Amino acid sequence: xSLPAEVDVLVVGAGPAGLATACSLLAHGVRADRIAVADxxxxxxxxxxxxxxxxxxxxxxxxRIGCADAVVAAGQEEHxxxxxxxxxxxxxxxxxxxxxxxxxxxxxxxxxQSETERVLYSRLQVLLGGGDVHWGMKAVSVRETADxxxxxxxxxxxxxxxxxxxGADGPHxxxxxxxxxxxxxxxxxxxxxxxxPADLDHPSKADEVFCLADVRVDxxxxxxxxxxxxxxxxxxxxxxxxxxxxxxxxxxIPFGQGTFRIVGQIMDGEAPxxxxxxxxxxxxxxxxxxxxxxxxxLVWSSRFYVKFRLAAKYWEEHVxxxxxxAVGAKGGLLIVGxxxxxxxxxxxxxxxxxxxxxxxxxxxxxxxxxxxxxAPDARxxxxxxxxxxxxxxxxxxxxxxxxxxxxxxxTGMVEWARDWVLWLVGCVPGMRRMAVWMLSGLGEKSATY
Ligand SMILES: Cc1cc2nc3c(=O)[nH]c(=O)nc-3n(C[C@H](O)[C@H](O)[C@H](O)COP(=O)(O)OP(=O)(O)OC[C@H]3O[C@@H](n4cnc5c(N)ncnc54)[C@H](O)[C@@H]3O)c2cc1C
Numbered sequence: 001x002s003l004p005a006e007v008d009v010l011v012v013g014a015g016p017a018g019l020a021t022a023c024s025l026l027a028h029g030v031r032a033d034r035i036a037v038a039d040x041x042x043x044x045x046x047x048x049x050x051x052x053x054x055x056x057x058x059x060x061x062x063x064r065i066g067c068a069d070a071v072v073a074a075g076q077e078e079h080x081x082x083x084x085x086x087x088x089x090x091x092x093x094x095x096x097x098x099x100x101x102x103x104x105x106x107x108x109x110x111x112x113q114s115e116t117e118r119v120l121y122s123r124l125q126v127l128l129g130g131g132d133v134h135w136g137m138k139a140v141s142v143r144e145t146a147d148x149x150x151x152x153x154x155x156x157x158x159x160x161x162x163x164x165x166x167g168a169d170g171p172h173x174x175x176x177x178x179x180x181x182x183x184x185x186x187x188x189x190x191x192x193x194x195x196x197p198a199d200l201d202h203p204s205k206a207d208e209v210f211c212l213a214d215v216r217v218d219x220x221x222x223x224x225x226x227x228x229x230x231x232x233x234x235x236x237x238x239x240x241x242x243x244x245x246x247x248x249x250x251x252x253i254p255f256g257q258g259t260f261r262i263v264g265q266i267m268d269g270e271a272p273x274x275x276x277x278x279x280x281x282x283x284x285x286x287x288x289x290x291x292x293x294x295x296x297x298l299v300w301s302s303r304f305y306v307k308f309r310l311a312a313k314y315w316e317e318h319v320x321x322x323x324x325x326a327v328g329a330k331g332g333l334l335i336v337g338x339x340x341x342x343x344x345x346x347x348x349x350x351x352x353x354x355x356x357x358x359x360x361x362x363x364x365x366x367x368x369x370x371x372x373x374x375a376p377d378a379r380x381x382x383x384x385x386x387x388x389x390x391x392x393x394x395x396x397x398x399x400x401x402x403x404x405x406x407x408x409x410x411t412g413m414v415e416w417a418r419d420w421v422l423w424l425v426g427c428v429p430g431m432r433r434m435a436v437w438m439l440s441g442l443g444e445k446s447a448t449y
Contacts, residue, residue: 003134003160007036008369010152010162012175014039014133016051016113017337017354018168019120023065024362026127030369036160037124038152040138040169044121048302050212051113051351052253052261056096056105057441058352061359068105070119075111076256078240083426086245086289088419092426098433099440108440110240110253113351139169142178144322148329163331164365168358171309173339179316181335186310186397208344208404209266213280213301214259217293235288242407243288244419249346249407250287259299263345265404266303275301304345308401310393311340314357314386317379330368330378334386336361341393346403347439349396356441357389364449385449392444399438 009025011018014037022037054062054071062068081094099106125132141153142165149161167175176183220234235241241252248267255261264283272279277298284292315334337354364385368378406418425431437443 001132001134003038003137003154003158004033004036005159006149006161008034008162009036009164009166009365010150010160011035011037011166011168012039012139012152013168013170013173013337013339014041014044014121014135015168015170015337015354016117016120016351017339017358018166019117019124019133020062020065020355020358021166021168021336021362023067023120023124023127024359025366026124026362027065028363028366030362030366032128032131034369036134036162038134038137038139038154038160040136042136044117044133044135046114046117048212048300049112049114050304050345051116051348052110052263053348053352054109054111054116055348055352055439055441056099056103056107057444058355059105059109060103060442061356063104064359064363065123067119067123070123071111071116072105072109074115074119075109077107078110079107081108081240081242083242083422084244084289085419085422086243086287087416088423091244091419091422092432094435094439095432096436096440098436099442103440103442108240108348110255112255116351139174142175142319142333144319146323148318148331150319150331150333163329164368165333166361166365167333167335167339168337168354170338171307171342173335175333176311176335176339178319179333179335180320181314181316182312183309184312185308186394187308187401208306209271210304210306210345211262211264211266211271211275211280211283211301212304213262213275213283214255214299215262215280215295216258216297216299217260217284217295219293220291234291235293244407245287247283247287250283252288265344265346265407271303273303275303306344307342308344308397309342310397311335311390314340314389315382330375332379332382334361334365334382336389340389341397343397343400344404345400346407347396347400349400349439349441352441353393353396356392356444360385360389360447360449367449381449388445388447395444 011022059068079096083092084090096107138155139152140155143151150165151161167173243250248265250264253261281295317332336357
């Protein structure tokens with residue numbers, strides 16, 4: 001299947017954000033032959049799965065593109081996540097019961113990112129009515145013609161011209177760079193604006209290092225005398241649990257069929273690119289309650305460097321430097337997902353935020369393409385979308401940064417004080433409700449475009 005020469009919208013990237021954008025465009029009435037989706041990967045399958053949860057607000061948004069039921073069916077409903085300290089035992093339980101009656105989805109849906117993407121991809125194939133993503137197509141350039149068409153060049157020499165180009169092409173986004181949109185660290189007080197992603201490739205002191213592993217284990221015998229807030233309770237076979245320890249925060253997620261996901265932030269330096277069974281067993285032994293289970297099989301493991309970045313804005317009307325003559329033509333470059341924001345996985349927000357950016361954008365672009373909407377009104381609509389999503393991104397980055405700081409930077413007396421503060425917060429129903437509201441995404445403003 002070859003790329004079309006001309007479309008209304010070209011989506012670059014078919015990760016969760018690109019797939020959701022394309023589904024939303026089609027669900028909001030854009031004709032399948034007027035969009036194209038291109039991705040550098042040769043096929044859809046991913047060899048890894050990073051995100052593990054889909055939150056209530058994201059499921060509500062996924063209803064708009066006909067994917068919510070399939071995601072819920074493929075995942076597990078979790079109604080609570082327990083936060084524990086190795087030093088003090090159970091601190092606080094993130095309990096989704098305050099969401100009952102407020103949303104159709106009063107739970108956290110635990111589902112591997114690869115499964116969420118599979119649902120989005122299947123839905124896209126249905127909406128495309130026989131069409132598909134153009135796999136193996138790496139975008140390398142974006143230029144603009146004098147009459148306002150954006151022309152995306154691919155590494156095989158192909159070119160596609162489009163009115164709107166959506167960059168769903170991850171943190172190194174070619175589209176964001178072509179638009180000249182800065183991608184600074186929102187916590188960098190020097191105000192250094194980074195539009196080139198070179199430093200994204202090089203681990204720096206400011207990075208967070210995470211180790212992820214899927215394991216099968218043998219559990220030690222249960223101690224029937226262990227009760228209450230005692231740290232000696234063994235790792236549970238069911239339920240998501242977070243553990244705070246001097247080695248760093250860690251998660252324990254039962255994944256179904258006897259597989260468990262371990263996620264740990266590595267505080268004391270470098271981690272191997274593919275952590276060995278021994279390395280992961282050491283994490284289990286030192287960060288989780290003892291006696292720890294014994295790993296019988298390491299299914300998969302990986303290391304990730306995580307940076308904090310937030311694009312200065314999410315849309316630019318023209319490729320900088322183009323002498324555009326066709327004033328009044330509609331068009332623009334837009335960015336969604338990790339092309340617009342990256343941050344710590346603490347709180348499980350990144351993919352969720354990107355999917356919501358994308359579903360809103362599909363709706364906004366569908367209106368922009370309507371002949372009844374003038375170019376100035378289309379511009380104003382995209383500006384509103386960009387402002388709203390930038391504000392949503394900033395809130396999530398502040399939240400993820402805050403959780404990371406609180407969870408990761410504590411030893412000795414500070415650890416003790418943190419544990420007590422968390423425990424006390426867990427005793428105040430209003431605080432618990434606020435936490436659930438923020439993490440579920442339901443605190444995010446709902447909009448129509
Ligand atoms: C360790 C870790 C744990 C995480 N846990 C969670 C979690 O629990 N919950 C959560 O919500 N999020 C989580 N995230 C974040 C989540 O994985 C990302 O936010 C999500 O994958 C971003 O999706 P995306 O579609 O924007 O980008 P990607 O998934 O990066 O997809 C980008 C796509 O663009 C393609 N592409 C790139 N460049 C080009 C090009 N030039 N031309 C064509 N195609 C191109 C790529 O091939 C890829 O398919 C985690 C991230 C990490 C690192």
